[in-house]
Amino acid sequence: MKTSIIGLAMFITVISVVAPQAASAQTLQGTHRQELSRHNLGMPGYEEIQLRVDIDPGVTAPNHRHPGEEIIYVIEGTLEYRLEGKPPMTLKAGDVLFVPTGVVHSATNVGHTVAAELGTYIVPIGKPLVEVVK
Template sequence: MKTTRFMATALLVVGSSIAMQAAQAQAVGIHRTDLLKQDISVPGREAVQVRVDFDSGAFAPKHSHPGEEVAFVLEGTLEYQLGDQPPVTLKAGDSLFIPSGTAHSARNVGTGKAAELATYIVKKGAPLAVPSK
């Protein structure tokens, strides 16, 4: 019985470690700063605002959100790809609406760092981002 518990615990720790390393590997060069998380007047929804900084050449692989996202480019040049649509390139001052559940990616295509202000209206308690295949 103790051996079974030990093995189960060991597998859980190893599995968690591998999952954490994989998540960190996907986010190389991407730095998120949580700014706001607030319930809104729509039951079961919340507003989340995040600053996302992209190192030169950084890539955020395809993912989706359980609600809408409005991305505003603060600095640099970012290329977004939504679903199967052609990529769109935005510069500082440009914004983009991303519908709920739409798989999308973002890449810093400028010569230096880039940053966006991402505002989400999402299902409360759901993971903010879900990796896409």
């Protein structure tokens, strides 16, 4: 009996550690994220996170926001960005976009091939990186 209780406790502990990481690794269908870098900054309480995000043709990453700034560099393809309060803008490989803290935005791959961006985030440590907005 003691062995099964200890085993159950170990299982719950492992799940509580692994489940949040698995959830954060999930991607929306048609988008693929790869974390490239994560480091604490000299600015107390903040970190940088850098992701490569690939978006399949015709796919839209839904409205979302971040708890800090995002700098987007388009690596390949053509993406249409919609930022709250601004007209849509189309960016191609080599273009850069700055998204201020908390601004709701989305991106649509308007090309015929996979588009990719390099997203660099300056965010508070421990906060969820993305909040989907309905």
